[in-house]
Amino acid sequence: MEQSKPRGGPKTPRRRRVADRLELQEQVTELAAQQAAVSEVLRSIANSPHELEPIFDTITANATRLCRAEVGALILFEEHGYRIVARTGVADTYYVKGHLYPVSEGAPSARMVKTRSPVHIADLTADQAYLQRVPGLVALVEQIGVRSYLLVPMLKDDELVGGITIVRAHVQPFTDKQIELVTAFAAQATIALEITRRERQLRQAQTELAHATRVVAMGHLTSSLAHELKQPLCAVAANAAASSRWLTREPAQIENAKRSIECIIKDVERANSVIDRVHSLVKKAAPRKDTININDAILEVMTVVRGEVVKNRIRVQTQLSDSLPHVRGDLVQLQQVMLNLIINAIQAMSGPADSPRELRISTESTKEEVRVAVRDTGPGLSADNLQLPFEPFYTTKPSGMGMGLSICRVIVEEHGGRLWASENEPRGALFQFTLPPTDGADRDQIDASLDASRY
Numbered sequence: 001m002e003q004s005k006p007r008g009g010p011k012t013p014r015r016r017r018v019a020d021r022l023e024l025q026e027q028v029t030e031l032a033a034q035q036a037a038v039s040e041v042l043r044s045i046a047n048s049p050h051e052l053e054p055i056f057d058t059i060t061a062n063a064t065r066l067c068r069a070e071v072g073a074l075i076l077f078e079e080h081g082y083r084i085v086a087r088t089g090v091a092d093t094y095y096v097k098g099h100l101y102p103v104s105e106g107a108p109s110a111r112m113v114k115t116r117s118p119v120h121i122a123d124l125t126a127d128q129a130y131l132q133r134v135p136g137l138v139a140l141v142e143q144i145g146v147r148s149y150l151l152v153p154m155l156k157d158d159e160l161v162g163g164i165t166i167v168r169a170h171v172q173p174f175t176d177k178q179i180e181l182v183t184a185f186a187a188q189a190t191i192a193l194e195i196t197r198r199e200r201q202l203r204q205a206q207t208e209l210a211h212a213t214r215v216v217a218m219g220h221l222t223s224s225l226a227h228e229l230k231q232p233l234c235a236v237a238a239n240a241a242a243s244s245r246w247l248t249r250e251p252a253q254i255e256n257a258k259r260s261i262e263c264i265i266k267d268v269e270r271a272n273s274v275i276d277r278v279h280s281l282v283k284k285a286a287p288r289k290d291t292i293n294i295n296d297a298i299l300e301v302m303t304v305v306r307g308e309v310v311k312n313r314i315r316v317q318t319q320l321s322d323s324l325p326h327v328r329g330d331l332v333q334l335q336q337v338m339l340n341l342i343i344n345a346i347q348a349m350s351g352p353a354d355s356p357r358e359l360r361i362s363t364e365s366t367k368e369e370v371r372v373a374v375r376d377t378g379p380g381l382s383a384d385n386l387q388l389p390f391e392p393f394y395t396t397k398p399s400g401m402g403m404g405l406s407i408c409r410v411i412v413e414e415h416g417g418r419l420w421a422s423e424n425e426p427r428g429a430l431f432q433f434t435l436p437p438t439d440g441a442d443r444d445q446i447d448a449s450l451d452a453s454r455y
Contacts (some may be wrong), residue, residue, distance in 0.1 A: 055192045056086035060164065063185040064088050067178045069166035071144065073097075074189060075109075076154075076162040082109060085162075094139040107136045108151045109163070116160055118183065121149040122173040140167070147171045152182045154190045161190060236264050291438055292327050292334065294370055295320040295363055301338045302361075308346050312357065319362040325437035327370055329415045334435075337408045337419070341374040341431050344405070348378030348429065355427065369417070369434040377428040381421055408433075 056074045064072030071089030075082040081102045084095060095101075103109045106129040108119040121127050124147055130137040140146040146167040154162040164186045166174075174182075243264070246257035298320065302309075309316055327334075342359070349357040360375040405419075412419040412433045419433040 060086040061088045072166040092144045119151040123171045150174045152186045154186045314357040317360045327435040333411045345376035373432045375424045380428045
């Protein structure tokens, strides 16, 4: 009778194939999870270009989960230490998000500062810094219960900007693959940080440029604004002299003097209104998110440019919709757009008057948008050059910067709208911009754009 083969011997080819297949499936699953995590981080960067917190939260959570760690954190270095800006896992009273911590001698953070390399400690209780009772490590072990520890640097060129740390509550060293994975997440965090920094620098430059274009625009109105102020001030002087005469008569004409003083108050308010409007357009201020009646905003701008309109003998026609919904945004920014479009229209008609000079401003709305149109009867634009005025530094004016319309388009787009030019029949140019109405606007998206903007 044939004897049976003993169990526990070498694996058969079939067993090896099954084991290899299982190992391959595990690797594929792990790779798919890593790819999904990378995609999630990239989506977070795309969806939050102005906010680092959701990006850092996503990176920290994925690094901790994929490495099978209990707690993870992302830190950024500052002048006097490092700050925890993202944290996941069990909360504790020592390491708290938002707090600033010193870089203690001998601590993992100090080692990373020195080497610019990952710091991996298989068992914190056997680490020299813990044995020397360095407070940070003592807190990790005795307050949080950490045993295995990994800290990976975030490097921009050779500059250390931060790091990602993940820990385990039991002794289980991190593998080389896991260290490489966290290193990749640290690189993504560094890229997100740099993108946001450059975005802020760009917006700061745009802020300065937008303010400069407002100042230049108001500079074109200097003589007209002086006339707007001279009229009420002359009236104040005349009424003040009249009041003095009424009061020095025998008997004093109190009622007549009172009426003259009332006229003085009205003229002072009129002059103050002009000054306030000019000041609001030229001052630097953080953007606001208000509910705006675009018709009222247009009428306020018209009071500022009224002198230029009269000086250039331009006939103005306004067709403002009575049922216009409100829009949400920054009043000064939107008035800057209107001011630029109207000044451009006035200047386009300031040449020899061989045709009627007409400026038409209209508003209308649909369910999807509020539309503002500015038409003039100047020389106009050719169909081939409708995009040219929006190009940075393009100008037809000897003293122009060529940035007015380019900045206007950015402002409108930040508010969720669009700005474009077309030919005006039978003569001139037509500039139009649209904005989403308050009820139909994606408020979160618009608010985020305005929060990051500083026009």
